[in-house]
Amino acid sequence: MGASPDEVLIEARGLIRRYGPTVAVNNLDLTLRKGEIVGLLGPNGAGKSTTMKMLTGNLAPSAGEVKIKGVSLREQPKLAKSHIGYLPEQPPVYPELTVDEYLRFCASLHRMAGKDIAAALASAKRDCGLGDVGSRLVGNLSKGYQQRVGIAQAIIHRPPVVILDEPTVGLDPIQIREIRSLIAELGKTHTVILSSHILPEIQAVCDRVMIIARGLVVYNEPVANTHNQSSVVCGFRRPPEAVQLAGIDGVDGASVLGDGRFLVSTRKNADPREAIAAAAAERNWGLIELHAQQRTLEEIFVELTSGDLRAAA
């Protein structure tokens, strides 16, 4: 049966992970659909690595369940894991092996048939720009190339899903650009989850962002939607009292900006612009300005994680 474009590849429900008294991940739900590049964004200690370890079957959840392509990680771990490639935060590279030896070793760990290994090696090296370094010792490669090797081991068994934990940490700016474009290329043929605490990285590479704070998903939107309005600026020839604006459907509160203008904060998922226009017409306020105020992803990120950022500082 062919895969439908909105096929769910990872479904995590109610994931909880405790380390003693610390609740690192707290009731996390996640759905990953075929073709997505999803960014898990959060400050240090938010629970990204713990989440990824649970999604890849490298750490047992204290509660909750993960299904990969409908296969339960708990009930059929081998089958479920075969659908996933994983680059942990500390890449599992062996400095004393050559790139070819190492990737061949990884292929055998995935129990690939001997006759398929040469082709898998060639395509993983091609996809990761490693074509010329097959006989070099991994330990002698630059950090950027070592990270490519880490990504190559994640895709060697041709999994549909690739999970990359902080893939650009410790790289210089040029290496970061190279790895980001490699991930974007990877996203054309794989479904990808990557974690990062770097906002521009998520914006550059991902099509959906999940902000994780204190082990909870606090935001989950397409990157293209991250300019959604959360406040409205309006102005009137005959301005009302702020409290009158605050009484309009969908409005949370109104602050006076002067010259008959107001900054109106909106309730979650509400867009009160139409109601403001209607109230202005009905009460003859003389509406002369009405527009949504955009928030950047950075403002959303800081707002949603400011407690964690303060704790990390």
Ligand SMILES: Nc1ncnc2c1ncn2[C@@H]1O[C@H](COP(=O)(O)OP(=O)(O)OP(=O)(O)O)[C@@H](O)[C@H]1O
């Ligand atoms: N093995 C462990 N034992 C005890 N506490 C842990 C362990 N691993 C993680 N934690 C704690 O769980 C919380 C989440 O950690 P996690 O590594 O998942 O966060 P993260 O978002 O990946 O952060 P970072 O980017 O710093 O790795 C933190 O408070 C961390 O101290």
